Amino acid sequence: MILTVTLNAALDVTYPVASLVPDSAHQIERAHVRAGGKGVNVARVLEHFGQPVLATGLVGGTSGAAIRHDLDGAGIRHHFCGIAGESRRTVTVVAADTGDATAFNERGPLVSIAEWRDFLEHFDHLVRDASVVVCSGSLPPGLPVDAYAELCRRARTHGIPSIVDTAGPALVAAAEAAPATVKPNSVELRATTRAPDLRAGAGQLLAHGAEAVVVSLGPDGLLAVTHDNAWQARPPGRISGNPTGAGDACVAALASGLLTGSEWPDRLRTAVAWSAAAVPMPYAGDVDDETYRRMFDRVQLEEIHAFHSDR
Amino acid sequence: MILTVTLNAALDVTYPVASLVPDSAHQIERAHVRAGGKGVNVARVLEHFGQPVLATGLVGGTSGAAIRHDLDGAGIRHHFCGIAGESRRTVTVVAADTGDATAFNERGPLVSIAEWRDFLEHFDHLVRDASVVVCSGSLPPGLPVDAYAELCRRARTHGIPSIVDTAGPALVAAAEAAPATVKPNSVELRATTRAPDLRAGAGQLLAHGAEAVVVSLGPDGLLAVTHDNAWQARPPGRISGNPTGAGDACVAALASGLLTGSEWPDRLRTAVAWSAAAVPMPYAGDVDDETYRRMFDRVQLEEIHAFHSDR
Numbered sequence: 001m002i003l004t005v006t007l008n009a010a011l012d013v014t015y016p017v018a019s020l021v022p023d024s025a026h027q028i029e030r031a032h033v034r035a036g037g038k039g040v041n042v043a044r045v046l047e048h049f050g051q052p053v054l055a056t057g058l059v060g061g062t063s064g065a066a067i068r069h070d071l072d073g074a075g076i077r078h079h080f081c082g083i084a085g086e087s088r089r090t091v092t093v094v095a096a097d098t099g100d101a102t103a104f105n106e107r108g109p110l111v112s113i114a115e116w117r118d119f120l121e122h123f124d125h126l127v128r129d130a131s132v133v134v135c136s137g138s139l140p141p142g143l144p145v146d147a148y149a150e151l152c153r154r155a156r157t158h159g160i161p162s163i164v165d166t167a168g169p170a171l172v173a174a175a176e177a178a179p180a181t182v183k184p185n186s187v188e189l190r191a192t193t194r195a196p197d198l199r200a201g202a203g204q205l206l207a208h209g210a211e212a213v214v215v216s217l218g219p220d221g222l223l224a225v226t227h228d229n230a231w232q233a234r235p236p237g238r239i240s241g242n243p244t245g246a247g248d249a250c251v252a253a254l255a256s257g258l259l260t261g262s263e264w265p266d267r268l269r270t271a272v273a274w275s276a277a278a279v280p281m282p283y284a285g286d287v288d289d290e291t292y293r294r295m296f297d298r299v300q301l302e303e304i305h306a307f308h309s310d311r
Numbered sequence: 312m313i314l315t316v317t318l319n320a321a322l323d324v325t326y327p328v329a330s331l332v333p334d335s336a337h338q339i340e341r342a343h344v345r346a347g348g349k350g351v352n353v354a355r356v357l358e359h360f361g362q363p364v365l366a367t368g369l370v371g372g373t374s375g376a377a378i379r380h381d382l383d384g385a386g387i388r389h390h391f392c393g394i395a396g397e398s399r400r401t402v403t404v405v406a407a408d409t410g411d412a413t414a415f416n417e418r419g420p421l422v423s424i425a426e427w428r429d430f431l432e433h434f435d436h437l438v439r440d441a442s443v444v445v446c447s448g449s450l451p452p453g454l455p456v457d458a459y460a461e462l463c464r465r466a467r468t469h470g471i472p473s474i475v476d477t478a479g480p481a482l483v484a485a486a487e488a489a490p491a492t493v494k495p496n497s498v499e500l501r502a503t504t505r506a507p508d509l510r511a512g513a514g515q516l517l518a519h520g521a522e523a524v525v526v527s528l529g530p531d532g533l534l535a536v537t538h539d540n541a542w543q544a545r546p547p548g549r550i551s552g553n554p555t556g557a558g559d560a561c562v563a564a565l566a567s568g569l570l571t572g573s574e575w576p577d578r579l580r581t582a583v584a585w586s587a588a589a590v591p592m593p594y595a596g597d598v599d600d601e602t603y604r605r606m607f608d609r610v611q612l613e614e615i616h617a618f619h620s621d622r
Contacts, residue, residue, distance in 0.1 A: 015402075015415050022331055023411035031417055062373035091326075091402050093415060100334035104326050104404060106342055 002046055002255045003130035005123070005151060006039030006057035008108040008140040009080070011066050011089045014283065020095040020102060035070040036090060036284060038136035038165055041248035042255065044285030045274065047076050051256050054079060056126055058119060058140065060109055061086030079126060081119045085109025088140075092244070094282070101242055108140030116143055120150065127155050132258045133162040134251060135174065145169045152177035161258055165251045168192055175208035180258055183251050185216040186223075198223055199230070212264075214254060214271070216247050221272050221299075224264060229303065233268040235276045236298035239291065245284030249274040269299040313357055313566045314441035316434070316462060317350030317368035319419040319451040320391065322377050322400045325594065331406040331413060346381040347401060347595060349447035349476060352559035353566065355596030356585065358387050362567050365390060367437055369430060369451065371420055372397030390437060392430045396420025399451070403555070405593070412553055419451030427454055431461065438466050443569045444473040445562060446485065456480045463488035472569055476562045479503055486519035491569055494562050496527045497534075509534055510541070523575075525565060525582070527558050532583050532610075535575060540614065544579040546587045547609035550602065556595030560585040580610040 014032040043055040055076055059067050060083035067087060071078045088106035095102070127133060133155040135148040144150070148170055152162040161180035164171065167188035175182055182205055186198055195201035202213040202225040215223040221234035253274040257267030277292035278284070325343040354366040366387055370378050371394035378398060382389045399417035406413070438444060444466040446459040455461070459481055463473040472491035475482065478499035486493055493516055497509055506512035513524040513536040526534040532545035564585040568578030588603035589595070 017415070020333055020413075022406070022409070022413050025414040025416055028415050028417045062377070065373070091415070095333070098334070102331075102333050103336040104328070104339050104402070105336055106339045 001052040001054055001130050002132045002134060002259055003126055004039040004043040004046075004053060004055050004134040004136065005148075006037040006055065006137055007111075007143060007147060008138045009035070009037040009040055009057045009059050009064070009067050009087055010106070011063040011087060012036030012284065013089055013091045015091060015093045017093055017095055019097045020093055020100060026093075032283065033066070033070070034283060034285075035067040035074070038248050038251070039134060040067070040071070041245055041285035042134050042136055042252045043076050043078070044074065045249045045252035045278070045287055046256065047074070048287055049252070049256065049274075051252075051259065053077065054126065054130070056080055056123070058083050058111060058115070059087045060084060063087035063089055079122075081115070081122045083109060083111055083115045085111065085140075094242075099242075101244060103244075108138065111140050111142040113142075116147070120154070123151060124154060127158055127160060130155070130160055132255050133160055134165070134255050135162060136165040136248065136251060138166065139170055146173040146177075148174040149177035152179045163251060163254055163258065165247065171205070172208060175205045175210040178209040178211065181212045181214055181254055182210045183214045183216065183247070183254060185247055186218070189215050199225065214250070214268075216250050216275070218243060218246075222250065222268055222275075224268055226264070229264065231264065231268055232302045232304055233272045234300040234302075235272050235295060236300065239276050239279040241279040242282055243279055245281065245286070246275040246278040248284060249278040249287055265301055268301060269296060272299045312363040312365055312441050313443045313445060313570055314437055315350040315354040315357075315364060315366050315445040315447065316459075317348040317366065317448055318422075318430075318454060318458060319449045320346070320348040320351055320368045320370050320375070320378050320398055321417070321419075322374040322398060323347030323595065324400055324402045326402060326404045328404055328406055330408045331404055331411065337404075343594065344377070344381070345594060345596070346378040346385070349559050349562070350445060351378070351382070352556055352596035353445050353447055353563045354387050354389070355385065356560045356563035356589070356598055357567065358385070359598055360563070360567065360585075362563075362570070364388065365437065365441070367391055367434065369394050369422060369426070370398045371395060374398035374400055390433075392426070392433045394420060394422055394426045396422065396451075405553070410553075412555060414555075419449065422451050422453040424453075427458070431465070434462060435465060438469055438471060441466070441471055443566050444471055445476070445566050446473060447476045447559065447562060449477065450481055457484040457488075459485040460488035463490045474562060474565055474569065476558065482516070483519060486516045486521040489520040489522065492523045492525055492565055493521045494525045494527065494558070494565060496558055497529070500526050510536065525561070525579075527561050527586070529554060529557075533561065533579055533586075535579055537575070540575065542575065542579055543613045543615055544583045545611040545613075546583050546606060547611060550587050550590040552590040553593055554590055556592070556597070557586040557589040559595060560589040560598055576612055579612060580607060583610045
């Protein structure tokens, strides 16, 4: 089973508008509301592709209740820890005229040290049944910067590999816990490492301890770097739609690949195809089967030999 | 006691951002959340000025619980009717660089006929202790277009005057129930009556049955028209800030004037001063005492004699 951890789970609200007009009032005929946060999206994609998954993390308040209720409705297995604070909301305004998605992401509830300790105990129970752990997204206020690192270390004591998708100091700390894979996007990697290029940035995270670094490049696909190899995997063409959620579909594929022990080339083909399949869908966590099937055999995979000489 | 009725009460959420950038993600450090809806704002202003007030209307779900909780905290007396649906939220994004307020207003919960009947019974109990009824804002889906009209008629059977602040067909229907005052803003009056000018539009609402029409004109103050008289009342100068809530402060003053039986010139001076006092405040329902005191004696009141010849 793949255990996804979302410490800053969210209730994702989408407001469709004809046009986004600053300094005016917009009437919202119908809001779309669903459970979100990166790890929840990963769980949704895994569930869609029939992979065994359990979603955990922290939820609280009425938004937390709504998150649990939505996951029940979607048939996604979950076991979250309750906290006193109110889970955050995100509001995304999608304009029909431009296709623009303008997001407002609340920061999240304050989590107490006692709540974090309770979660670690809860995690220790859940991880025993897991084969892969996925840690995704931002940390809510109050949590230590090495929160994901601590989870990776605990998983490791059971011999269970982890994938971490986060940014900034939490990403660096997680890399030091020797996770199987870290998956920043290119913007996050540049901001976190301040390296001159993506390969150098990935090299820094490998040096910190990560076993592999997969950098998502938006429409250009993925750059994957291990201690022995590097690949670039590209989709065969542009797909129009909403890229939100493509990174989570990529992480879902990497987790699935770890679970089945697939080879890197296969794992990266799947990651690009699942990411591409997320783009035509308006909401994060959804994937389009037809796009996935059309993409899979046409992903362009290139082994980057030049990378070896950089070491 | 002034009874304010908010059939489409809301949980008003404000997101402060440095700048509103379409098609990007905004991190919200701290959201401001409070009970809202026009009638709730009117109650808040009346409470501020020490007027006896009770807020009623329809609330439901977790937003409804949050609305009640916020009113408790603010010390505003309330007695709402519960409904099965979830009260709406409004989200207003306030940009620090431009001062722009960009609002996203959910439409509101579906109210059943049975819930509406229950509310009418509830209203019949509350109205016996009221001296003035204020009906404010949009109608949630499911309510008849003459919902506010029905409340005005019921108040009238007890000899209690009503003020109605709404727009469109609900405003026309309410005018036919002979309320003491209707208070559209100039945009709502034009859209509702399609009259060539504001005086003609106000004349239409008088012809429908309203005893007085007060049209709020933003920074230009108010136009007030009765069957015998017309006045324009202007603030002495521009006030910078957020005009949201100025209309509700105006309605609060009109209700207070009806309660005490003040003369129209006095009532309009107060209405302009309270409206002006709402502008410097970032959240609807708040008023600035210093602005109010500075404004009151300097409101420019003009009786419009020309109006008589139009009849």
